[in-house]
Structures are given as structure tokens and as C-alpha cells.
Amino acid sequence: xxxxxxxxxxxxxxxxxxxxxxxxxxxxxxxxxxxxxxxxxxxxxxxxxxxxxxxxxxxxxxxxxxxxxxxxxxxxxxxxxxxxxxxxxxxxxxxxxxxxxxxxxxxxxxxxxxxxxxxxxxxxxxxxxxxxxxxxxxxxxxxxxxxxxxxxxxxxxxxxxxxxxxxxxxxxxxxxxxxxxxxxxxxxxxxxxxxxxxxxxxxxxxxxxxxxxxxxxxxxxxxxxxxxxxxxxxxxxxxxxxxxxxxxxxxxxxxxxxxxxxxxxxxxxxxxxxxxxxxxxxxxxxxxxxxxxxxxxxxxxxxxxxxxxxxxxxxxxxxxxxxxxxxxxxxxxxxxxxxxxxxxxxxxxxxxxxxxxxxxxxxxxxxxxxxxxxxxxxxxxxxxxxxxxxxxxxxxxxxxxxxxxxxxxxxxxxxxxxxxxxxxxxxxxxxxxxxxxxxxxxxxxxxxxxxx
Numbered sequence: 182x183x184x185x186x187x188x189x190x191x192x193x194x195x196x197x198x199x200x201x202x203x204x205x206x207x208x209x210x211x212x213x214x215x216x217x218x219x220x221x222x223x224x225x226x227x228x229x230x231x232x233x234x235x236x237x238x239x240x241x242x243x244x245x246x247x248x249x250x251x252x253x254x255x256x257x258x259x260x261x262x263x264x265x266x267x268x269x270x271x272x273x274x275x276x277x278x279x280x281x282x283x284x285x286x287x288x289x290x291x292x293x294x295x296x297x298x299x300x301x302x303x304x305x306x307x308x309x310x311x312x313x314x315x316x317x318x319x320x321x322x323x324x325x326x327x328x329x330x331x332x333x334x335x336x337x338x339x340x341x342x343x344x345x346x347x348x349x350x351x352x353x354x355x356x357x358x359x360x361x362x363x364x365x366x367x368x369x370x371x372x373x374x375x376x377x378x379x380x381x382x383x384x385x386x387x388x389x390x391x392x393x394x395x396x397x398x399x400x401x402x403x404x405x406x407x408x409x410x411x412x413x414x415x416x417x418x419x420x421x422x423x424x425x426x427x428x429x430x431x432x433x434x435x436x437x438x439x440x441x442x443x444x445x446x447x448x449x450x451x452x453x454x455x456x457x458x459x460x461x462x463x464x465x466x467x468x469x470x471x472x473x474x475x476x477x478x479x480x481x482x483x484x485x486x487x488x489x490x491x492x493x494x495x496x497x498x499x500x501x502x503x504x505x506x507x508x509x510x511x512x513x514x515x516x517x518x519x520x521x522x523x524x525x526x527x528x529x530x531x532x533x534x535x536x537x538x539x540x541x542x543x544x545x546x547x548x549x550x551x552x553x554x555x556x557x558x559x560x561x562x563x564x565x566x567x568x569x570x571x572x573x574x575x576x577x578x579x580x581x582x583x584x585x586x587x588x589x590x591x592x593x594x595x596x597x598x599x600x601x602x603x604x605x606x607x608x609x610x611x612x613x614x615x616x617x618x619x620x621x622x623x624x625x626x627x628x629x630x631x632x633x
Contacts, residue, residue, distance in 0.1 A: 283396060502520045528571070533554070573590060
């Protein structure tokens, strides 16, 4: 089976310069939700783009074939633009870039029914209390589709039907191709409706979906927020049932690809996005944001930001720490308040507790980084590395000007500017000699009072 995703719509009701399918749900573009589930059921995927072609193209895996619908002439026309993707002998699954929560289980059922019953097409439907805006399903007593009538073209009796078309369907590719050639824009919109192809197929079966949440579509920003809230609650329920404590689900945001171990506590106002993995017995938050991180067991992160970082067991981070791309913290590391780290490896039992910047740095075992220490890794053109070996002590307000190597068991005096390598077991001082001018302040104020 092949999968074709239709994502060419303008999304006028979003009132945005950004294409609708590029808007994010839990920090993940809507179209990528659809692509992810498509990749679970097929290796051959294509997508039809139109509005915002270049923007959406940047979000898509290069392995996915892209077709362009230059004119917005309806869903059947969108499929026509990808006719080369319809291969004889294959089945084709049609998905939509703005229907992001369809599950693999539902698609498996759709495919299984389609194959076992040798259908020309198999359509997914749903029953809605308010079917306004959706195409109505007209079928016979054997659950065979007679036709689908779009809302704007339906009669008063047809408008009372609550079973509607989700748009998701599997077709015999060859029969779909033949049917597309027969579709005409004979409707209020003057468009080529994909629903009209069913008029030219002999055997179309309807499968009614029970979980309406799977086919929630997004047409405006209000629906975007509503859809995110619903799926967010589903994610929270699954995590809590699996053994994760979420103190306040209503203020917590967790992406669907996140994995969290048992007995981990997620505090309020926490945002965990991307393909983040969190171990067991951790405490995350409050007021914390994590993106694409791998976090071990018994880690505590409070009021901090972590992105594209790896954190081993028993690490403590925060409050007000920032871990940027390329940070790697080994076991028992402590990162404290107002510490920023980027492309830095910190080994076991080391700590940077206050007001520090470490960039492009290796820090060995049992190292203490004093308050106010910075690695000066950028000269305006290039980045350079700093190496701090095991058991060293970096005094407060030290500036380590890269490239520089600090040896084992060294001590860097507070306030030093270090520009040269420091050998093992050494004390390094790099500061001007202190000068005390006696009575200078007293004389200055005396002269000021005289008006001098």
C-alpha cells in the first residue's frame, strides 16, 4: 500500500502567512503528525503541496515524494496532480495534512478490511452531533456506499444525516485513476471533488469510526487550540496510567513522541517536546522546558531550559539553568542557577553552581567551576575549545580564553584571565597587581566640597 497526503489547501480561515499544515500542535508541525503515522503503515509516501509550497517542503523528510497543485481546484484535482504516484496493482491510502490524529490501528483496520473484502474503495466515516460542513454518507443496508454529498450541495433531508465522510479512504489505484478521468466540476464550488469518484466505483465499503478525536480537522486557530487540548489530555492520560505523576495536566504540555519512566514526577508549567526520553524517579519542573533530550534516572530539573542535550543519572539542574545543543552531563553533575552550557561535556561529580557560561568545553571529573566563570570561546570569527582536566578548581570570576588547556589538580585564582595552558598541579593567576591609594577617597570628597 502507498500513502498520498493532501496538504495543498490555502487555509484561509487561519488568517496567517504560514500554511495551515505548518502550524504546530505541541511544538510539532501539523503535517508531520500525519507523516509520522503514514510512515508506520507504508514506506512509499507522497504529498501534494500548494499554498506555501517552499515553507512546507522544508518540514518534510527528503525521502517523501512531493507533487505540486498549482491551482486550488479541489481534492480530486489534488490527487490528479500526483497521478504518477498511482501504480497499477497497488492500493493507495489518502490522508490529509490537516487531520493529524488518525491512528495506526485505525489505518490497519481500514487496510485489512479493504483487502479481505476485495473492495474498490474503503471509506472511513464518523457520526457527529453537528455534521455541518461535512459530506454526508449515503449508503445501503449492506454498508455499501451509494454516494457522498458535500454539505453545500446536500438537500434538507440529506443535511439531517449525521454520518459523515472523514476524507480518509483506501482505493484500488487503477480504478481510482479511471474514476478520476470521469470526475467533472458539476457542483456549487466548481471544483473536482474526490468524493465524486465513488460514483464510478462498483464496490465501496464504509467503516464507521468510534473515536471521533482521531479525525478532528483544523480550519482555524480556535480549532487548533481545541484540537491540541484534546490530544494533550489523551497523552497525559496514557502517561499517568503508565506510572508517571503529572501534578497538573492542565498546565503541562508533552509531545506524543516523549517517553517517560515510572515514578517520575512532572510539576506544573512544564513543556516537554520532541523525541525526549526521561528515565525513572525523576522530578521535572515546575516552569521547565525540555526539547529533544535524553535524560537518565533520578534527575532533578527545576525552572530550566534543556535542548538537544544528554543527561545521565543523578544530575541536578537549576533553577534558571540553560542547557543548549551538544551538552552532555555525566552522573552526579550539578548545574545551578543562571548557568548556560553549550557543546560541553561535563564528567562525573563536577559542578557549576552559579552564574557561569561554558561553551565548547570539556570538564573532567571532580571539578568545581566557581561563580562567574566564563569560557571565552569566540573571537568574532571562530569558536575555540577549552579543556579542564580532573580535580581542578576554577576560582570565581575567572575568564578562560580559548583555546586553552587546564591541567589536572590545578587551581585558578579568582578573577584571573587565563590565556595560556596551565600544567598539572599548578596555581595559575592572571590578574593585575592590586594597588591601594591611601586616603584617596577622603581627599577627593574634601576637594569636591571646596568646589575644586
